[in-house]
Amino acid sequence: MPSLPGRRTVAKYLVGGAALTVFAACTAPAKPMPSKTGGPVPGSSPGPAAGGEMPTAAGPPADGAPLAAATDGGAVAGPAAPAPPASQAEPWAPPASGPVPSRGSPVHALKTKYSLSDPNSPWVVVNKHLPLNPLSYEPPDLVRPALPPGSGGEAALLRAEVAAAASRMFVAAAAAGAPMTLLSSYRSYDMQAALYGGYAAQTGGADADTKSARAGYSEHQTGLALDIGDANGLCNLNPCFATAPAAAWAGANCHLFGFTVRYQLGHDGVTGFYAEPWHLRYLGVEMAADIVAKGFGSLEEFLGIEPAAAYL
Numbered sequence: 001m002p003s004l005p006g007r008r009t010v011a012k013y014l015v016g017g018a019a020l021t022v023f024a025a026c027t028a029p030a031k032p033m034p035s036k037t038g039g040p041v042p043g044s045s046p047g048p049a050a051g052g053e054m055p056t057a058a059g060p061p062a063d064g065a066p067l068a069a070a071t072d073g074g075a076v077a078g079p080a081a082p083a084p085p086a087s088q089a090e091p092w093a094p095p096a097s098g099p100v101p102s103r104g105s106p107v108h109a110l111k112t113k114y115s116l117s118d119p120n121s122p123w124v125v126v127n128k129h130l131p132l133n134p135l136s137y138e139p140p141d142l143v144r145p146a147l148p149p150g151s152g153g154e155a156a157l158l159r160a161e162v163a164a165a166a167s168r169m170f171v172a173a174a175a176a177g178a179p180m181t182l183l184s185s186y187r188s189y190d191m192q193a194a195l196y197g198g199y200a201a202q203t204g205g206a207d208a209d210t211k212s213a214r215a216g217y218s219e220h221q222t223g224l225a226l227d228i229g230d231a232n233g234l235c236n237l238n239p240c241f242a243t244a245p246a247a248a249w250a251g252a253n254c255h256l257f258g259f260t261v262r263y264q265l266g267h268d269g270v271t272g273f274y275a276e277p278w279h280l281r282y283l284g285v286e287m288a289a290d291i292v293a294k295g296f297g298s299l300e301e302f303l304g305i306e307p308a309a310a311y312l
């Protein structure tokens with residue numbers, strides 16, 4: 001096994017009778033993230049073992065101030081949004097006629113309050129078809145979230161509004177008996193490039209694409225995404241994390257704090273990544289709650305933009 005630090009095997013699938021090992025899109029960086037506000041946060045602390053029912057959050061927090069207003073003229077004229085799919089498992093399908101919608105032309109939700117392409121927008125869409133523009137984007141307001149006791153992790157930076165929302169979420173999760181740890185958050189272009197380059201040098205670009213996002217294509221570069229862990233850490237960044245208390249609580253409640261579970265089971269053909277119940281993406285309460293209310297399993301499906309299973 002290559003010795004690149006941070007590499008985590010997250011799933012082994014049987015494809016056509018052959019075992020396929022899949023790695024996380026959220027592969028943790030090799031070293032603690034550089035911080036503009038301080039040094040690394042101490043490692044995770046002990047916590048309860050996995051299992052048990054997850055109580056719900058005490059109540060939704062106040063939504064934070066918007067990060068950026070829409071600037072790309074993505075408004076779409078037309079009728080109200082169509083009915084949501086019957087379930088999260090329903091496959092995405094393009095419109096019966098007309099062009100496949102692209103970024104800036106959401107058809108399901110007609111969400112145009114904020115830009116879908118401005119990297120400063122809380123609604124920016126980043127996937128294998130939609131890199132950040134510019135590729136080397138750096139968030140303007142990274143801060144280290146003030147996490148409650150027992151919810152530590154590596155040095156972590158998030159955009160200010162996201163850090164505040166994450167702090168509230170971590171407090172609520174801990175109070176509900178599902179304390180979280182913060183495994184990874186902001187990742188710079190250079191960090192992502194080094195991570196991806198390490199994989200590519202070992203096994204080639206095609207294989208690297210199954211393990212790590214290319215630089216400029218990672219939500220972690222936006223400062224809007226974070227990977228959570230469970231307090232006991234046994235399943236962190238592995239498929240069994242889906243059964244951990246922190247994952248169960250986040251899946252049921254993270255939208256109340258403005259987050260969505262970005263890569264959900266069965267939606268890899270749309271998002272480009274296998275299920276990652278630890279990867280939370282901040283969108284703000286309005287959109288995050290709407291996604292849940294309408295039963296969508298991915299941001300792409302909710303916005304009605306084209307699937308991005310692979311790089312173009």
Ligand SMILES: [Zn+2]
Pocket residue numbers: 025026027220225226227278279280
């Ligand atoms: Zn991630």
